[in-house]
Amino acid sequence: MTVTEREQRAFIAAAAADARVNVEIETEGMTLNIGPQHPATHGTLRIVARLDGEQVVVAEPIMGYMHRGYEKLAEVRTYPQVTTLINRIDWLGSFANEVPFILAAEQLMEVEAPPRAAWIRTILFELSRLANIALFLGDMGVQLGAITPVFFAFRDREFVLNQIESVTGGRFHPNFDRIGGLKDDLPKGWIEETRGVMVKMRNFCDELEALLMGNEIFEARTRGVGVIPADVALSYGLSGANLRASGVDWDLRRDNPCGLVHDQLDWKVWTHPDGDSFARYWVRLQETREATYMVEQMLDGLPAGPVMAKVPVIIKVPAGEAYVATENPLGVMGYYVVSKGDLGPFRVKIRSASFNNISVTPWVLRGVYVPDVITILASLYFILGDIDR
Amino acid sequence: MIWTLALELAYWQQTAIKLVVVALVIPTAALILGYVFLMKMMSFMQSRLGPMEAGPYGTLQLLADGVKFLQKEDVFPRRADRYVFALAPVVVLVSTFLLFVVLPVGPDAVVSSLDAGLFFALAVASLSVIGILMAGWGSANKYALMGGMRAAGQLIAYELPLVLAAIGVVIQAGTLDLNKIVLAQATGEIFGWGAIGNPYILTQFVGFAIFLVAVQAELTQPPFDMPVAESEIVGGYQVEYTGFRFLFFFMAEFGTAFAFAGIASVLFLGGWYVPGLDPTSGWFNLIGPFVMFIKIMAVSALIFWFRFTFPRLREDQLQKLAWKVLIPLALLNIVVTGVLKVLV
Numbered sequence: 001m002t003v004t005e006r007e008q009r010a011f012i013a014a015a016a017a018d019a020r021v022n023v024e025i026e027t028e029g030m031t032l033n034i035g036p037q038h039p040a041t042h043g044t045l046r047i048v049a050r051l052d053g054e055q056v057v058v059a060e061p062i063m064g065y066m067h068r069g070y071e072k073l074a075e076v077r078t079y080p081q082v083t084t085l086i087n088r089i090d091w092l093g094s095f096a097n098e099v100p101f102i103l104a105a106e107q108l109m110e111v112e113a114p115p116r117a118a119w120i121r122t123i124l125f126e127l128s129r130l131a132n133i134a135l136f137l138g139d140m141g142v143q144l145g146a147i148t149p150v151f152f153a154f155r156d157r158e159f160v161l162n163q164i165e166s167v168t169g170g171r172f173h174p175n176f177d178r179i180g181g182l183k184d185d186l187p188k189g190w191i192e193e194t195r196g197v198m199v200k201m202r203n204f205c206d207e208l209e210a211l212l213m214g215n216e217i218f219e220a221r222t223r224g225v226g227v228i229p230a231d232v233a234l235s236y237g238l239s240g241a242n243l244r245a246s247g248v249d250w251d252l253r254r255d256n257p258c259g260l261v262h263d264q265l266d267w268k269v270w271t272h273p274d275g276d277s278f279a280r281y282w283v284r285l286q287e288t289r290e291a292t293y294m295v296e297q298m299l300d301g302l303p304a305g306p307v308m309a310k311v312p313v314i315i316k317v318p319a320g321e322a323y324v325a326t327e328n329p330l331g332v333m334g335y336y337v338v339s340k341g342d343l344g345p346f347r348v349k350i351r352s353a354s355f356n357n358i359s360v361t362p363w364v365l366r367g368v369y370v371p372d373v374i375t376i377l378a379s380l381y382f383i384l385g386d387i388d389r
Numbered sequence: 390m391i392w393t394l395a396l397e398l399a400y401w402q403q404t405a406i407k408l409v410v411v412a413l414v415i416p417t418a419a420l421i422l423g424y425v426f427l428m429k430m431m432s433f434m435q436s437r438l439g440p441m442e443a444g445p446y447g448t449l450q451l452l453a454d455g456v457k458f459l460q461k462e463d464v465f466p467r468r469a470d471r472y473v474f475a476l477a478p479v480v481v482l483v484s485t486f487l488l489f490v491v492l493p494v495g496p497d498a499v500v501s502s503l504d505a506g507l508f509f510a511l512a513v514a515s516l517s518v519i520g521i522l523m524a525g526w527g528s529a530n531k532y533a534l535m536g537g538m539r540a541a542g543q544l545i546a547y548e549l550p551l552v553l554a555a556i557g558v559v560i561q562a563g564t565l566d567l568n569k570i571v572l573a574q575a576t577g578e579i580f581g582w583g584a585i586g587n588p589y590i591l592t593q594f595v596g597f598a599i600f601l602v603a604v605q606a607e608l609t610q611p612p613f614d615m616p617v618a619e620s621e622i623v624g625g626y627q628v629e630y631t632g633f634r635f636l637f638f639f640m641a642e643f644g645t646a647f648a649f650a651g652i653a654s655v656l657f658l659g660g661w662y663v664p665g666l667d668p669t670s671g672w673f674n675l676i677g678p679f680v681m682f683i684k685i686m687a688v689s690a691l692i693f694w695f696r697f698t699f700p701r702l703r704e705d706q707l708q709k710l711a712w713k714v715l716i717p718l719a720l721l722n723i724v725v726t727g728v729l730k731v732l733v
């Protein structure tokens with residue numbers, strides 16, 4: 001088929017006219033690497049975002065920059081040595097990391113911690129929640145551009161860390177939990193001091209509620225941003241406050257308190273129906289306040305007795321498998337421990353909360369603006385050690 | 390006999406003095422504002438001490454920082470547009486310098502008394518956006534580019550409320566000359582009571598509020614700091630700058646804050662005038678700078694107070710605020726001012 005010159009010219013002219021129009025309306029996308037070194041990722045998370053202007057088309061989190069191989073390392077250590085490693089998973093609430101592992105080992109050995117140990121364990125568990133979430137409450141402000149709240153958070157978290165330190169000797173990595181109980185009892189005068197700290201933490205919550213949460217700009221930036229409906233949250237395996245902010249009333253402290261004493265306390269699980277960034281902040285703020293009441297109740301009802309059950313000096317865990325999960329500051333944290341009757345575990349699988357929480361980002365980051373990416377990441381609240389382990 | 394403090398100087402002497410004053414005022418302003426507000430006020434708001442080591446009470450910290458910046462290597466990104474990249478901080482700083490040209494601190498103590506002084510000031514203030522765009526484009530960095538684009542959109546959007554807020558004052562004073570605006574406030578009367586003159590903040594409080602909000606946006610400070618937003622785009626257009634080029638941006642930021650606080654105090658707080666004195670007295674050339682300094686510090690305290698308190702808006706919310714709230718409000722203010730001016 002021959003094409004006349006006339007037809008050819010007409011075709012070129014039409015294509016050129018088409019191109020002239022399209023040049024004006026089509027813009028090229030841009031790929032933006034958010035991280036691995038970026039202030040908003042507080043660690044080494046990398047998010048590759050395909051942008052159209054300021055709008056995110058596709059975003060993909062890339063994890064593993066901080067992988068330290070704890071699951072493998074745990075296989076070549078004895079049971080008491082493993083707690084040193086797992087302290088460093090969620091480094092802001094270290095003590096809470098030890099609890100599910102120790103509970104799993106106790107379950108395999110069929111040892112039960114004496115009541116006083118269980119109560120103190122729960123107190124420290126909640127204190128590490130306070131230390132962890134307090135920082136989130138301030139850090140959310142920094143991510144949104146308000147630099148002041150985080151300093152209040154650091155100031156008041158210090159009181160909680162002091163209490164943890166005076167019991168365990170370690171501010172960030174207590175390494176205090178033992179199979180069968182705890183290393184030591186509480187120091188003298190600690191209970192009264194802790195009561196004072198709980199009042200301070202409640203004042204801190206009030207302060208942030210007035211300073212940050214009551215701010216119109218904060219609401220404008222967080223309300224309706226990064227909405228995760230309940231079914232999506234469940235299907236991505238979200239847990240902790242992220243799940244409760246989507247309206248799912250599920251808290252392992254109440255629903256499966258294996259070994260901890262939350263079921264003996266009077267407290268409430270806070271949920272929020274919206275599922276947006278504001279809801280996640282709101283739920284965490286309420287939970288922080290609730291945790292201070294919980295600690296006060298536990299200080300009142302602390303039973304007397306030993307803090308260590310009778311366990312052999314050299315711990316050999318009988319063969320078997322156990323999975324224990326607890327409601328850690330960041331969400332559900334579980335350890336699946338397989339024992340072959342040796343000094344150390346044969347295999348440990350760590351289910352950490354942030355890994356699942358961050359997996360929802362490709363879904364929730366579609367079509368949002370770049371500033372909202374930061375809001376959503378901050379409100380999901382992950383800790384890099386908890387993602388990569 | 391009216392006592393006037395007048396010196397007879399040759400033209401070159403006057404020019405030399407003016408040049409020195411303008412050249413010194415920006416680093417000095419940056420030092421003062423940086424120390425008093427950025428370091429100390431912010432620290433106290435955040436329950437910490439701030440710098441305490443360099444000099445008594447940390448007063449020399451910024452000088453030490455400045456020396457540190459000068460020692461640093463002048464780094465150019467490999468794919469940067471070298472000339473544009475190198476020139477951008479200078480353009481931004483020049484716009485700040487030009488602002489001080491028309492800022493009066495006494496009846497005669499002004500570098501250049503222009504008939505359209507206010508117009509000139511607001512016009513050169515918008516020059517800085519060119520420098521910021523140059524920095525954003527020349528850096529060859531995606532974050533810098535986004536910062537530059539955000540800055541362009543924001544600064545242009547907020548020029549309008551800035552100008553419109555000032556128009557109310559212009560209508561009331563009937564002049565664009567900044568010194569005559571001061572005189573109009575000094576000789577004005579509040580319902581026949583002329584003891585404190587008539588500082589326009591009393592009648593133009595809406596204009597003052599809009600002006601301050603727009604200044605905050607012009608300075609790219611929180612809650613309008615999207616062009617630099619550390620937690621999002623890591624410093625925006627400044628991200629690739631080091632050493633003395635970064636120092637230029639820093640000085641321009643605080644120098645502009647100082648200049649805008651000066652313009653705000655001229656427009657709304659009566660400038661260099663102190664109630665109870667004769668505004669035509671030559672003594673004002675001497676005490677005017679100090680009066681202006683106190684007023685500038687008061688306005689700056691407000692500006693920086695906002696800076697340390699608020700979270701950041703998003704760009705679309707920022708544009709909505711400018712076009713849907715500030716500009717209609719400013720227009721309404723102009724209408725009301727005009728009607729009252731004719732009626733009263």
